[in-house]
Amino acid sequence: METKPTRRGSKQKMAVLDATKRLSNHPTAEDIFFKAKEEIVSISFSTVYRNLGILVKEKELIPISGPGSEIHYDHVINNHCHIQCRVCGKVRDMNVPAVDFSGILPSDASGFTVDGVCVTFTGTCRDCQVETDTKGEQK
Numbered sequence: 001m002e003t004k005p006t007r008r009g010s011k012q013k014m015a016v017l018d019a020t021k022r023l024s025n026h027p028t029a030e031d032i033f034f035k036a037k038e039e040i041v042s043i044s045f046s047t048v049y050r051n052l053g054i055l056v057k058e059k060e061l062i063p064i065s066g067p068g069s070e071i072h073y074d075h076v077i078n079n080h081c082h083i084q085c086r087v088c089g090k091v092r093d094m095n096v097p098a099v100d101f102s103g104i105l106p107s108d109a110s111g112f113t114v115d116g117v118c119v120t121f122t123g124t125c126r127d128c129q130v131e132t133d134t135k136g137e138q139k
């Protein structure tokens with residue numbers, strides 16, 4: 001039996017990608033870590049984190065950063081907008097037209113060529129609205 005480090009590396013990467021897809025709710029690195037553990041019990045958080053970085057570079061995953069400190073990851077890499085709950089930090093998709101950046105010229109973008117856009121709205125999710133309601137007046 002031969003062990004190839006590169007293969008093992010790609011196996012872990014696939015487990016990280018798989019975990020993100022199976023969670024399918026814009027998970028954080030920690031969420032992905034616990035899910036990936038179901039597949040590879042010995043996987044470490046730093047391995048998950050490193051592979052998340054690789055997957056982002058390879059454009060397999062999109063990092064979403066909102067007002068919360070934690071980065072969330074999305075395996076749906078088409079151009080769509082997100083909303084993050086200010087209370088619990090969960091991220092969900094928005095069913096609104098994405099920002100069209102195809103016509104933006106470098107002269108309008110400080111000389112940058114534009115190749116992506118990420119819009120994150122903020123709000124309060126349904127679960128947290130209920131909590132705020134019950135904390136307030138009783139019905």
Ligand SMILES: [Zn+2]
Pocket residue numbers: 085086087088089090124125126127128
């Ligand atoms: Zn919430």
Ligand SMILES: [Zn+2]
Pocket residue numbers: 026074076080081082092093
């Ligand atoms: Zn999304």
